[in-house]
Amino acid sequence: MRGIYSAGAVAGLAAAGLARSFAHIFASSSGAINAAYLMSEQTDLVAAGYAEHLNTQSTFIRYWRLNKLVDIDFLIDNILRHSEFPLNVKAVIDSPTILHVILTEFMTGQPFDMSSKEVAARDSSGDLLFEVFRATTALPIFYNRVIKIAGKKFVDGGISDAIPLLRAIDAGCTDIVVVTTRESSFRRKRTTGFKRGLGRLVLAKHPRSLRNQLLNEDKLFNKTMNLLQKRRLLGGDIRITWVAPSDKSRLVGRTTRARARLWDCAQMGREDALNALGVSVP
Numbered sequence: 001m002r003g004i005y006s007a008g009a010v011a012g013l014a015a016a017g018l019a020r021s022f023a024h025i026f027a028s029s030s031g032a033i034n035a036a037y038l039m040s041e042q043t044d045l046v047a048a049g050y051a052e053h054l055n056t057q058s059t060f061i062r063y064w065r066l067n068k069l070v071d072i073d074f075l076i077d078n079i080l081r082h083s084e085f086p087l088n089v090k091a092v093i094d095s096p097t098i099l100h101v102i103l104t105e106f107m108t109g110q111p112f113d114m115s116s117k118e119v120a121a122r123d124s125s126g127d128l129l130f131e132v133f134r135a136t137t138a139l140p141i142f143y144n145r146v147i148k149i150a151g152k153k154f155v156d157g158g159i160s161d162a163i164p165l166l167r168a169i170d171a172g173c174t175d176i177v178v179v180t181t182r183e184s185s186f187r188r189k190r191t192t193g194f195k196r197g198l199g200r201l202v203l204a205k206h207p208r209s210l211r212n213q214l215l216n217e218d219k220l221f222n223k224t225m226n227l228l229q230k231r232r233l234l235g236g237d238i239r240i241t242w243v244a245p246s247d248k249s250r251l252v253g254r255t256t257r258a259r260a261r262l263w264d265c266a267q268m269g270r271e272d273a274l275n276a277l278g279v280s281v282p
Contacts, residue, residue, distance in 0.1 A: 001061075001256045002181045003030025004050040008269025009179045009243050010038040011047060015270070016279040019043070020097070024171055026113075026164035028102035028157030031179065032136050033080065033087075035099055036129070039116075040091040047266035049079050056257040070142040070255070076134045089126030093119055100167065103135050104160040106146050106153035109209035111160035113167065114149070122150070140214060141202055142254075159213050163224045169238060179243045179273070183251070184229060188218035243269070243276045 007030075013019065019041050027035045037046040054060040060074050080087045092099060099116040119128045128149075135147035136157035146153045161167070168176050191199055196215055203211045231240040245251045245268065252265045274280070 001050060001054065001252055001262065002254055002265075003034060004047055004262050004266045005181045005245060005251060005269040006031050006179045007034045007037075007043075007046040007050060008266035008271075009273040010034050011043040011266070012243075012270040012273025012277075013177065014038060014041070014043040016274060016277050018177075018277075022097045022177075024098050024100060024168060024173055026100045026102065026167045026171075028111075028161055028164060029137050031181075032099070032101040032157065033133050036087060036089070036092045036133070039095045039097050039099060040088040042085075042088060045085050045087075047263070051259050051262040051266065053079050053082075054257070055259040055262060058257075061255050061257060067144060070139055072134060072137050072139070072143045072145070075137065076130055080130060080133065089129045092116055092129060093124075093126045100164070101132050101136050102157035102161045102164050102167075103132070103149075103154040104157055104210070104213070106155050106210060107207050109160060109207065109213040111157065111164075112152070112154065140206060140210070155210070159210070160220075162218070162221050163228075165224050165227065165240075166220075174237045175239050177241045177243065177276075178228060179269075180225075180228075181245070181251075182225075183245045183248050184225070184242075187222045187225060190217045191215045241276050243273045245269075246272050246275075 019038055025035045034046055037043050060071050061069065063069060093116045100113050103112045103114060105112050114132055116129065119126065119132060122128055131147065131149055135149055135154040138145055138147050138155045140155055146155060163178065163180055165176070165178055199215050200211065203214060228240065228242050231242065247268060250264055250268045252261055256262065
């Protein structure tokens, strides 16, 4: 649900006239879905998808449903494929912008990049993209499903590369907008104490490499956050604009469902994006 912040941010990018300005977009988890709505120029739908269709009135999150606390199938099949306002996946794969969706390989815990152009080559209808989104949002424990694509097993991309900034730099991108759903001071630390013991128990049937990714310090995430804080030292031709939550009290949690709080977080994301860009749009 914290992805509603980046949903607001992509709406801000669209309001600033940047929807068609990117050569590449690198994203994982809910960020990949939000990026697709930017590419299809449907950003008016994305925040509403969270606030109006995944709130307390929906069946998306149910704490008593232990085998599927968060129903990613509902997200993909009832929201993204909605009969009245579906995500235009054909527009995404046909876009000159290349969307790189980061997945996590289940057996190795390593990141895997699947691009919109690769999806187009495999399936010209774009339907495969829905399965890629199902995979990159497949949260262990909360959703507890493994998604198979082209013979490989995948789970949530945010586990292995939540902020794929280094991938963008390696691809030769120079003018980069980074949207994070965490404030600038946040770091992912090693799980300790009771939570670690419980995590090891719940994840007992998962490969060791994936357990380590989930329970230990996320060094790549922390390295990227440190780099963002010192981005002016990069020099050269790389210019980074960072959009991050400006008010921690307005940032929602993973399972926040209150409609008003969700809409407020989306509004903060939009405001933060426009402020970071130095653009004044009502």
